[in-house]
């Protein structure tokens with residue numbers, strides 16, 4: 001705590017601390033000229049690195065006027081302090097909101113849309129944020145979010161040290177840092193990864209990777225697969241889960257090509273999830289998501305596959321109907337022959353939730369990813385046993 005309550009800086013009278021970040025403290029203050037309440041961010045001007053970040057933040061937000069980017073009202077230096085004056089955002093941070101409970105799919109969609117709007121705008125201007133996380137998202141009210149804290153932002157073409165420096169110092173917040181940052185500088189794709197973590201956290205209430213030290217967390221980002229979000233929150237539908245996991249691909253080439261593409265897929269996944277879960281409908285819905293199977297194809301190849309989908313739709317439906325009738329025949333025959341579900345379990349190797357979890361952790365083949373893969377192979381005229389198993393399991397449940 002800087003303990004500056006009650007003091008006056010320039011014409012700003014400091015009331016009380018609103019929060020503290022990596023390099024600054026933010027106070028609620030009264031602008032004595034306008035009598036408006038404002039938030040004022042104070043950074044020690046004697047600290048070289050913080051001073052640089054402060055200047056960078058002022059420069060960046062002055063260049064990015066957007067309704068979901070928190071603007072600067074004023075800035076300057078007073079004594080040993082740099083100060084940045086911003087509108088006071090009454091409801092605090094998204095982090096404080098998430099401490100109460102995870103968001104619903106719709107609430108998360110609304111925040112995501114506004115943050116993506118802001119981030120895409122920054123990316124389109126060649127600026128990457130590098131510190132997307134709930135404590136840097138401020139909520140004016142339940143329906144208006146601001147992306148804030150551009151203290152780590154940099155231009156795409158800027159040279160500089162990587163996010164994890166030679167001395168092991170981490171620039172950024174490890175829980176939100178993409179795995180490639182251990183050896184590459186940040187780019188738009190690492191911001192998209194952070195958006196994926198944000199979405200995961202909004203819907204489950206926790207981040208997927210957390211170690212006991214910053215480096216341990218980075219190591220998890222690099223080596224571990226996230227627990228499927230729907231295991232933590234069963235209300236998350238399969239198509240939405242696929243969108244989250246796709247944003248969290250370890251290899252940046254497999255992620256969404258832009259923040260906007262992530263948002264569009266999220267919206268489509270919500271629409272797909274609203275449809276009843278019958279075999280035909282779920283196939284059609286996942287086709288609309290335009291997400292390539294996890295780890296299977298590059299975005300370029302995915303485009304080829306999805307552009308040709310109209311050509312393969314008719315034979316795919318015919319094949320599907322054929323496999324459906326075969327499955328039903330098999331089911332009827334087994335019922336007749338063995339009568340009990342236990343006998344079914346013996347004849348069809350079913351996966352329990354624990355097995356699925358273990359399988360996901362060991363191979364990163366999520367049930368959904370596998371489902372999507374099967375749907376793709378099915379649409380090329382092949383049948384996939386895992387999909388058959390999944391369908392069989394649904395019947396038993």
Ligand SMILES: Nc1ncnc2c1ncn2[C@@H]1O[C@H](COP(=O)(O)OP(=O)(O)O)[C@@H](O)[C@H]1O
Nearest residue numbers: 018019020021022023024026039088089135149
């Ligand atoms: N405009 C604002 N209105 C209300 N609270 C704010 C505002 N700006 C920042 N804060 C609070 O201050 C904290 C730190 O601000 P931030 O800009 O993230 O600083 P840092 O660059 O040090 O991380 C935020 O997490 C939030 O709690």
Ligand SMILES: [Mg+2]
Nearest residue numbers: 021022136149
């Ligand atoms: Mg911050």
